Amino acid sequence: MARTARAEKAAETRGRILAATARMVAGHGIRGLRVEDVAKEAGIAVSLIYYHFKSRGGLVQAVLLRTNELALAGLAETPVRQLDGRAQLSALLEGEFSELPEVRELAVVWSEATASAAFDPALVPLVREAARNWEDTVSRLIRTGLADGSVAPGTDPAGSAARLTALVEGLSSKWLASVLGRAEAIALLRSAMARELGPPPP
């Protein structure tokens, strides 16, 4: 499908709008999202947003979809082969508390989506799928750890994954709300991992 130059540029614009939307959601929340702000941030006319997306709600849906895709891509990124499963998992979970704007952005959008899903049924399937992806990745890494000996034998991958992801979500929301510092959050996560997966290998 030879995309014409015009279509190419349009796709890029759409992408710019979504990126701008993500930044705005990260800064003001889903409910605090203003279409005009998005347009300004993306450097385009407000009405163009309505041309590409049906409505403000459609824009939100689209940005959540994109966020899921980005997160999946991030998970797929092979995290240094020489690390054992346990270390990879550590990196993945602790990475949730990064100060890097683009990582924090994902965390905020995700947390906003979950919170909003309680009032907006349209978001539920999206949030469900994202949660499943995340949990699957964690339990896969636990199995890797079981195989390479970095995780204590007898660990239940699915159960530990469910508990750890829920814990991370709780810690993350406290962290985003400034109730918990980054260091404390990571310390709590580490102690929980030790309980779930046995003492870390040296």
Added chain:
Amino acid sequence: MARTARAEKAAETRGRILAATARMVAGHGIRGLRVEDVAKEAGIAVSLIYYHFKSRGGLVQAVLLRTNELALAGLAETPVRQLDGRAQLSALLEGEFSELPEVRELAVVWSEATASAAFDPALVPLVREAARNWEDTVSRLIRTGLADGSVAPGTDPAGSAARLTALVEGLSSKWLASVLGRAEAIALLRSAMARELGPPPP
């Protein structure tokens, strides 16, 4: 201070407004809260809300304060003296996932407050204090459990309390978002408690 009939009635009205606000927040979130809806729900005029509270923001602050007080009162409710510390803690944490509207209401308001605090610094102290109360209560019950033998010796009350409360918050947000069923949430909580506090006594 002999409260006159007028003051009495006014106080009651204030209470009705706050109760209505809590219901609306539970249904639409803090960000979805509209003062006209509150007025309709409480059966009073919009302007009366501004008479009793300075602004929409003041109303939100007030409802969060009230929610904290309600929660504290709920915590204080002596949970049957014959239960050991462990059982009391179980009841307390599992109670978070009750289907009772008034309990679920507390959970939603709390979760909304936390989510909103990420964008509204005015809410941070309130959320902090509520988190501290909650964590203190949990760690106190763990100490009770240590004393009566229902919690494994060597358990660190503060650490376990921090991890358990974070876990409950994560489970709760998934539960409210319909990502997790009540039964699953409780099962995960139980398995986590077993890890933190040792096997439950028979």
Added chain:
DNA sequence: TATTATTGACTGAAATTTCAGTCAATAGAT
């Protein structure tokens, strides 16, 4: 290939909707 028609991306401004917040007037208690 030069000319003409058609489509797709995009804009600016106006229409509509949505809300928080105000105020003067009134009812009711003391």
Added chain:
DNA sequence: ATCTATTGACTGAAATTTCAGTCAATAATA
């Protein structure tokens, strides 16, 4: 008669959505 609680109608400022129209890229035609 005074003060307090309460009302209902109103305002103003955002914010969302719609729409008529421009311009450049592509497709069709000669």
